[in-house]
Amino acid sequence: MDHIVLEIGLAIGLCVLAGILSIKLKFSVIPFYILVGMAVGPHAFHWGYLDFRFINSAELIDFFGRIGVLFLLLYLGLEFSVGRLIKSGKSIAVGGSIYIGINFTLGLLFGFLTGLPLAEVLIIAGITTISSSAIVAKVLVDLKRTANQETEMILGIIMFEDVFLALYISIVSGLVLSSSSSVGGVILSALIALFFMLGVLIVGRKIVPLLNRWLDIRSNELFLLVIFAALFLIAGFAETIHVAEAIGALLVGLVLAETNHAHRIEKLILPFRDFFGALFFFGFGLTIDPTALGGAVWMALIAVVLTLIGNFIAGMLAGRSAGIPPYASAKIGLTIVARGEFSIIMANLALAGGLAAIVQPFAALYVLILAILGPLLTKESKLVFRILDPIFGFNARHERRRSPKTSR
Incomplete structure (x- = not known):
């Protein structure tokens, strides 16, 4: 095809069509967007005049996808703000640290075991x-679990x-993106990035009264x-x-969330987030060569297993730290096991850095598998807990911890 408007x-x-199919099958739409993109990408199969590959418009769709990431992170920043994060409490900080600590450690160990260089390991x-x-948000709403006791910890x-x-x-x-290969150059780039992030947040919060007046349009x-x-x-x-x-967009959202106009901004940008976000996942699929996925199968499967184990353990420990019962704690890890937009952002960072x-292909397979397993495990979390509880005795240990308090 050589007509860009028609391709778009x-x-x-x-x-x-991907969205309709996902609704029919009651699955997250993200893997369907990616699969459809893979099916019509530059690397897809074609035969003579039967060529439905998206080639001429691929660059434009990629740009639309970048816009989708900006709107996605802007919206996420608007959702919680710096102020809300500070007020979220000690239990969330402890639970979040447990979750990040376990999963990040497993990710580093897995990366080093692959034998890849340090930059790839970090990605x-x-x-x-x-x-x-x-x-996660879609699953919680679809399963009507927004009022559950574990949902506050999940969010x-x-x-x-x-x-x-x-x-x-x-x-x-x-x-990854620094032109300097020296350690000093990398450290300088990282410091510049951190100072930029802190600077935007500090200055942004200071000028909130001005922003309230400027945005009164x-x-x-x-507007x-x-x-x-x-x-x-x-x-x-x-x-x-x-x-x-994407971080610049997140910072803008964090700052604007402190203003009186945050709700209006959320309402107006929501259609842009959904539209360009869909093209982001579709565009990611275009970049994947289906013939190259075979080399990443075992790597992706091992990572999926580690993630499932790490998430379940992290959820149980995070829930325990907040006094949440074992069954509800199990739902924490099972609900947030899905990987999606942020994993793809990291993979695109590797692509931009020439890693x-x-x-x-590893990121594509990994995201596809967990984007499918995540909602399924969340829906069947009760069954999963019933299978694992007799083996590990979660409820029994919980009752033993409670019994001294009850006796008193």
């Missing part, structure tokens, strides 16, 4: 550590992950233009100093 229209149509650890807030861990992600991408992007058109200008300027500037543009080609 077909891409959107394919995303619609893989990032891919395997951060769960998909989009999938708290997601918020904790977002902060970790901001710090981690800032450091890793300084290593009646016209939705002009959106102001928000978009701030988003693209700050994200673009972040990219010029070797900080991932080992295996990272892309």
